Amino acid sequence: MSATFRVSRFKSGDVEPHFEDFEIEVESGATLLDALLQIRRRDPSLVLRHSCKHASCGACGMRANGREVLACDTKVAKLHASRPITVEPLAGRHTLADLATDMTDFHARMDAVGMPLVRTAETAADVVPPEGIKAFARFENCIECGLCLSACPIAKLDGEYIGPATLAAAERVVEEPRGRDLGPVLALAAEPDSVWRCRDAMECTAVCPAAVDPAGALFRLRRRVATDGLRKLFRRGVGPG
Numbered sequence: 152m153s154a155t156f157r158v159s160r161f162k163s164g165d166v167e168p169h170f171e172d173f174e175i176e177v178e179s180g181a182t183l184l185d186a187l188l189q190i191r192r193r194d195p196s197l198v199l200r201h202s203c204k205h206a207s208c209g210a211c212g213m214r215a216n217g218r219e220v221l222a223c224d225t226k227v228a229k230l231h232a233s234r235p236i237t238v239e240p241l242a243g244r245h246t247l248a249d250l251a252t253d254m255t256d257f258h259a260r261m262d263a264v265g266m267p268l269v270r271t272a273e274t275a276a277d278v279v280p281p282e283g284i285k286a287f288a289r290f291e292n293c294i295e296c297g298l299c300l301s302a303c304p305i306a307k308l309d310g311e312y313i314g315p316a317t318l319a320a321a322e323r324v325v326e327e328p329r330g331r332d333l334g335p336v337l338a339l340a341a342e343p344d345s346v347w348r349c350r351d352a353m354e355c356t357a358v359c360p361a362a363v364d365p366a367g368a369l370f371r372l373r374r375r376v377a378t379d380g381l382r383k384l385f386r387r388g389v390g391p392g
């Protein structure tokens with residue numbers, strides 16, 4: 152199958168990005184990442200991130216035909232209806248080069264929330280583990296791909312907004328605190344650029360490839376922050392209680 156990829160190009164020193172077209176033959180079943188790696192063999196200066204190639208590491212987030220996708224989990228055939236296929240970096244982030252964006256602040260915010268990476272509360276009860284292993288636990292859903300941040304209309308315009316993934320991670324900590332003091336996480340959620348900044352567009356949940364449902368988590372966290380705020384008011388004797 153022949154396909155044309157209109158790829159966003161940007162290098163340090165460029166005033167703004169520009170598109171460059173590549174027409175290549177791709178195998179049926181090829182992913183967008185396969186196609187981009189094929190293009191990179193033709194033009195080794197193309198910069199993009201990838202690692203696992205199976206939708207687990209979150210490195211290959213980008214936009215294809217204007218929509219946030221994991222390149223390794225998106226079939227070219229699915230994108231081919233629109234010609235050429237436009238490929239751009241995630242929105243609302245500083246582009247380092249071509250399809251690679253600077254995710255430093257995003258990862259720093261995720262680290263600050265401190266969501267454990269493994270869900271100790273959930274084990275694969277129906278799987279018999281090999282000898283010497285008690286039970287299988289599973290990783291948290293979020294793969295920190297940043298697709299939700301790119302799709303969020305608020306995060307795109309306001310770099311101060313904490314964003315859906317970080318708030319979903321905060322909600323996981325609140326849901327499963329494992330003895331942690333929830334004060335700092337709830338204080339973060341109550342900040343002006345946090346849960347109250349969201350305008351319920353739901354784009355984050357629509358694009359999330361890992362079934363996190365960041366919007367749902369954010370709404371639950373919002374309720375918790377509101378309840379906490381009311382409790383504090385009542386304790387100070389402001390409310391009817």
Ligand code: SF4
Binds near residue numbers: 292298316362365
């Ligand atoms: S919440 Fe979903 S879209 Fe957002 S970073 Fe995590 S996995 Fe990616």
Ligand code: FES
Binds near residue numbers: 207208210222
């Ligand atoms: S390469 Fe790891 S998620 Fe795509």
